[in-house]
Amino acid sequence: MGNVAIKADALVKWFGEGETKTTAVKSASFEANFGELLYIVGPSGSGKTTLLSMISGILKPNEGAVLVEGKNLWQMKSDDIADLRLHKIGFVFQDYHLFPRLTTVENVAIPLILKKMDWNEAIKVALEYLEIVGLKDRAQLQPVKLSGGEQQRVAIARAIAGHPDILIFDEPTASLDGDTGRKIVDFIKTKILNPQRCVIIVTHDSRIYEFADSIMKMEDGKIIGFERNTLHVA
Amino acid sequence: MSGILKIALKLLVNDKSKFIALLVGITFAVFLMIMMMSMFSGILARSSSSVYNIGAKIWVMDPAVNNATSSIPMPDYVLSNARSIHGVKFAVPVYFGNALVKLKSGAYQAVSVVGLDDATLYGRPELIEGKIEDIYAESAFIVVKDSEFKKLESPTIGTEFEINDHRGLVVGLAKVTSGGLFGIPTVYTTYNRAITYIPSMRFTTSYILIEPKSEADIPFIQQQINKLGYQALTRDQFVRKISDFYTYQTGMGMNVLMMTAISFIVGLSISGQTFYTFILENLERFGALKAIGAKGHELITMILFQASFTALLGYGLGVGLASGLMILAKLRLPSYAAQVTYYNLTFAFIMVLIMAGVSSYIGVRKVLQIQPFDIFRG
Numbered sequence: 001m002g003n004v005a006i007k008a009d010a011l012v013k014w015f016g017e018g019e020t021k022t023t024a025v026k027s028a029s030f031e032a033n034f035g036e037l038l039y040i041v042g043p044s045g046s047g048k049t050t051l052l053s054m055i056s057g058i059l060k061p062n063e064g065a066v067l068v069e070g071k072n073l074w075q076m077k078s079d080d081i082a083d084l085r086l087h088k089i090g091f092v093f094q095d096y097h098l099f100p101r102l103t104t105v106e107n108v109a110i111p112l113i114l115k116k117m118d119w120n121e122a123i124k125v126a127l128e129y130l131e132i133v134g135l136k137d138r139a140q141l142q143p144v145k146l147s148g149g150e151q152q153r154v155a156i157a158r159a160i161a162g163h164p165d166i167l168i169f170d171e172p173t174a175s176l177d178g179d180t181g182r183k184i185v186d187f188i189k190t191k192i193l194n195p196q197r198c199v200i201i202v203t204h205d206s207r208i209y210e211f212a213d214s215i216m217k218m219e220d221g222k223i224i225g226f227e228r229n230t231l232h233v234a
Numbered sequence: 235m236s237g238i239l240k241i242a243l244k245l246l247v248n249d250k251s252k253f254i255a256l257l258v259g260i261t262f263a264v265f266l267m268i269m270m271m272s273m274f275s276g277i278l279a280r281s282s283s284s285v286y287n288i289g290a291k292i293w294v295m296d297p298a299v300n301n302a303t304s305s306i307p308m309p310d311y312v313l314s315n316a317r318s319i320h321g322v323k324f325a326v327p328v329y330f331g332n333a334l335v336k337l338k339s340g341a342y343q344a345v346s347v348v349g350l351d352d353a354t355l356y357g358r359p360e361l362i363e364g365k366i367e368d369i370y371a372e373s374a375f376i377v378v379k380d381s382e383f384k385k386l387e388s389p390t391i392g393t394e395f396e397i398n399d400h401r402g403l404v405v406g407l408a409k410v411t412s413g414g415l416f417g418i419p420t421v422y423t424t425y426n427r428a429i430t431y432i433p434s435m436r437f438t439t440s441y442i443l444i445e446p447k448s449e450a451d452i453p454f455i456q457q458q459i460n461k462l463g464y465q466a467l468t469r470d471q472f473v474r475k476i477s478d479f480y481t482y483q484t485g486m487g488m489n490v491l492m493m494t495a496i497s498f499i500v501g502l503s504i505s506g507q508t509f510y511t512f513i514l515e516n517l518e519r520f521g522a523l524k525a526i527g528a529k530g531h532e533l534i535t536m537i538l539f540q541a542s543f544t545a546l547l548g549y550g551l552g553v554g555l556a557s558g559l560m561i562l563a564k565l566r567l568p569s570y571a572a573q574v575t576y577y578n579l580t581f582a583f584i585m586v587l588i589m590a591g592v593s594s595y596i597g598v599r600k601v602l603q604i605q606p607f608d609i610f611r612g
Contacts, residue, residue, distance in 0.1 A: 058525060058606040079529055086527025093609055097522035101248035102241070113237035114528055122237060162526075 004067075005166050005198035006032045006055050011064035013050050024050040026221040027064070034165070035195040037188070037211060040202045042218035048202045049170065051218065055200075056089050056168050057081040069165065086114055090159030094171040096151050098143040104154050105130060105139040111162030129157040132191065149180040153187070160192060167192065169201040178207050185211045238528075242536035243543065245516060255508045256544045257551065260589060263501020264552025264582050267494050271578040272560060274490040276571035281480055282473040283412035284348070288328065288357035290443035292455060293472045297465045300479040302472070303346070303416070305330050307437035312464055316442050319458045321451025326351035327439040329428040332418075336396035337387050345386070345397070346420045349428025356443055359422060364391050364406025375421045376406040381568035382419040397421075400431045417569055494585075502589045505548075509541060509593035513600050518609055525606035537597045545590035549583060 008030050014023040025047040032038045032055075040048045053059035055066050057073050066073040068088060073081065085091075090111070098107045105126045112122035130136045133153040135146075143151055152172060159167055169188070173181030185201075185208045193199050201212075209215065217225035247253050284302040285293070294316055296306035316325040329349030334342055350358055350369075358366055359378060368374055375397070377389055389395070393404040402421075414420060423431075429438045444466065446452050452468060459466035467475060481487030513520075520533055556574070563570045 053607045056525075082524075082527050082529045084527075085525065089527075091522075091525050093522060093525075095518075097518055097609060099241075099245060099516075099519050101245050106241070106244065109237075110241065110523070111526055113241060114523075114526065114532070117237065119237045119240055158526075 003033050003035075004031050005034050005036075005069065006200075007067040008051070008055050009065045009067070011051065011054050011061045011066065013047075013054060013059065013061050024221050025054065025061070028218075028221075028223050029064075030216055030223060030226060032166075032198050032200055032214075034198050035193070037193050037199045037201070037213045039209065039212040039215045040200065040218060041204055041209070041215055043204060046218040047221040048204075048218055050221075052168060052170065052200070052202050056091070056166075057085050086111065086162065088165050090162060090164035090167045092152070092155045092159045092167070092169045092172055094174055096143070096155040098151060098154060098158075100142060100144050102142070103140050104135065104143060104146065107143060107154055108157045108161050110158060115162065126157070126161055129161045130154070132160075133157045133187070148176055149184065152176060152180075152184050156184075156188070156192065165197055167197060167199045169199070169203075171203055171205070172201060173203065173205045173208055181205060181208060238532055238536060239539050242539045245519075245536075246512075246540045246543065249512060249515075252508055252512045253544070256505050256512075257548050259501050259504025259508060260545055260548025260586060261551040261555065262504070263497050263589070264549050264586060265555045266497035266500075267582045267585060268553055268556035268574065268578055269559070269572070270490050270493045270497065271581060272556065272572040272574050274486065275575050275578055276573045277415060277486070278477045278480055279573055280412060280415040280571050282476045283410070283414050284330065285469055285472050285476070286412050287359065287410040288348075288443065290328075290357060290469065291446060292444035292452065292466050292468055294325075294442035294444060294459055294464055294466045295440075295472075297463075299465075300483065301476045303330065305440035307435050308439045308442065308464065309437045310439065312459075312462055313439060313442050315462055316444055316455075316459065319455050321447050321454050323445040323447045324354070324356075325442050325444045326354050326356045327425055328357055328441050328443050329425050329432075329438060330440040331428060331432045331434075333398050333432050335386065335402065335421075338393070338395065339387060341387075343385050344418045346414060346416075346418055347397075347428050347432060348420065348422045349425040350422060351443075352424045352426050355424075356445075359408035359410050361406045361408050366406065368405035369422070369424060371403070371405055373401045373403045374405040374427075375402050375423045376408050377404050378410050378420040378422070379407045380410060380413040380420070382413065382417060386419050398431050398433070402431075413569055415571065498585050498589070501585075502592060505544070505589050506593045506596060509544075510596050510600075512540075513537070513597040517600060517604050520601045521604040521606055521609040524604070525609055530602060533601050534598050537601060538594050541590040541594040541597065545586045545593075549586045553579065553582070 008028055011025055011028045013025040014021055016022055028051055042048050054061045060074055105123055108126035108129055109122040112125055127136060127139055130139050133156055135150060135153055138146060143154060172184055188199060189211045214228040216223055281301060296308060299306055313325060313327055316322060331347045333345055333347050335345050336342055355366060362379060369376055377386060389404045391404055395402045444455060446455055456466040560572045
């Protein structure tokens with residue numbers, strides 16, 4: 001495995017046609033490495049989520065290419081892309097999207113079950129991941145009975161349960177108070193990030209910038225800045 | 235059960251209010267469909283009870299006859315002709331009529347009278363008390379001990395009654411395969427006594443019962459009877475003719491069809507709407523599953539499983555509920571005409587599959603339309 005986890009090459013994405021055509025991402029190129037905590041920052045409407053979707057195999061770009069661990073993502077068949085997402089990429093959504101009718105541990109076990117792991121085995125493994133995020137004692141509760149920070153951690157446990165090489169967080173601190181947000185990102189940095197894993201966080205929460213290894217700044221669909229090993233970009 | 239189906243099951247059953255609403259909708263629809271069709275099946279079966287009870291292979295009748303109890307008497311020459319047809323082993327007349335019986339208590343009760351051929355007693359019922367030869371005794375009648383038996387004040391051998399101002403004497407009690415449709419007791423006697431006791435038209439033969447020498451002779455016999463201007467039907471053909479009459483010429487079939495259709499529509503509406511709401515509420519989660527890596531066919535499997543599970547459970551509950559109610563009703567009303575048939579069960583099952591199919595289709599469409607990108611956009 002090389003050091004480059006994801007390489008985006010001249011990605012372009014537009015929506016609509018004719019007069020309603022809006023270009024959300026304009027020729028975006030960057031690399032995200034293993035062992036790196038990369039932030040994609042910028043104001044609302046700057047194209048962060050669209051870029052994130054294209055590099056994670058969710059939204060097909062109109063132009064450009066995405067290489068995930070050297071494989072050209074958008075030249076793959078849709079089922080193969082789904083498989084790649086399942087095996088290589090973990091998602092933590094802004095609203096977590098936990099299943100309210102399943103218990104916490106069952107939510108965490110979902111990627112394992114999608115990987116065809118036996119139910120009991122998946123639950124056992126999921127419990128180990130809940131322990132990592134400090135919520136083993138909440139395993140049998142439904143997500144609605146957990147606090148926002150706890151739900152965030154359950155979502156993280158679900159994302160990492162499938163052993164992904166790349167973890168993608170969409171606004172992980174948006175619905176958390178400052179202190180909880182910092183704790184979550186600190187947890188990601190110290191417990192989740194490792195030399196074999198790349199973590200990409202989309203955020204516009206400047207309170208957590210200090211944790212980033214790299215910060216990529218976007219505005220009007222363009223990457224306007226990319227800084228590595230920096231503490232603050234403002 | 236695979237893990238993904240287990241997730242689907244838990245998503246379904248843990249949403250208790252919707253799961254119960256889905257089950258109630260399907261159960262109620264199945265219950266109504268089974269009840270309506272079973273009542274109709276029971277009515278049809280009982281409408282042909284005389285045909286089954288007599289058991290003759292071929293029935294000769296006026297072509298205008300459309301049910302067993304409304305016979306049109308035939309002249310004697312038809313019987314003579316029938317006996318002379320090649321392939322006929324024997325042919326006998328049978329009389330079907332109604333009479334008024336005055337019971338010991340002084341009460342009157344209508345009865346159905348079957349007059350059996352004096353020489354052969356062909357079509358006689360199985361006796362549970364008494365001897366069949368006693369039917370030749372003076373004023374002798376055999377009473378069928380079925381659900382209507384009590385209406386004759388539960389007579390025993392030796393009980394006397396008046397029938398159309400003639401003396402009647404019970405000489406035997408019989409059992410038959412199926413009770414009648416109209417809730418009146420049945421008595422058997424000889425053909426000659428029946429036409430003596432009951433006022434008749436010029437002709438007295440209700441039906442001619444034919445025993446063919448072989449099954450292969452039946453078409454020829456039917457052809458020859460047709461040449462006389464009459465109709466010869468096998469037992470099954472006669473039963474079908476009676477069923478067709480009740481189904482298409484009495485309005486009963488249309489009513490049952492309408493009620494069944496309404497039950498189906500009600501069930502489909504409730505289950506379809508509830509399942510659609512269920513899918514809508516879980517749509518973002520299905521989108522999240524897609525984003526995580528679930529494939530389209532896996533999501534379709536989940537939805538089909540959820541719809542099928544609910545449909546089959548509702549079907550089972552509906553059939554159980556309908557059967558239970560019919561058993562209870564028969565305990566209170568022995569003559570209650572309802573029977574669950576394989577046809578009814580199959581029909582209701584197909585209807586339930588359609589409900590599950592339509593509900594799933596709506597859900598699948600919705601789930602396949604949701605894009606993981608929509609989940610990111612929020």
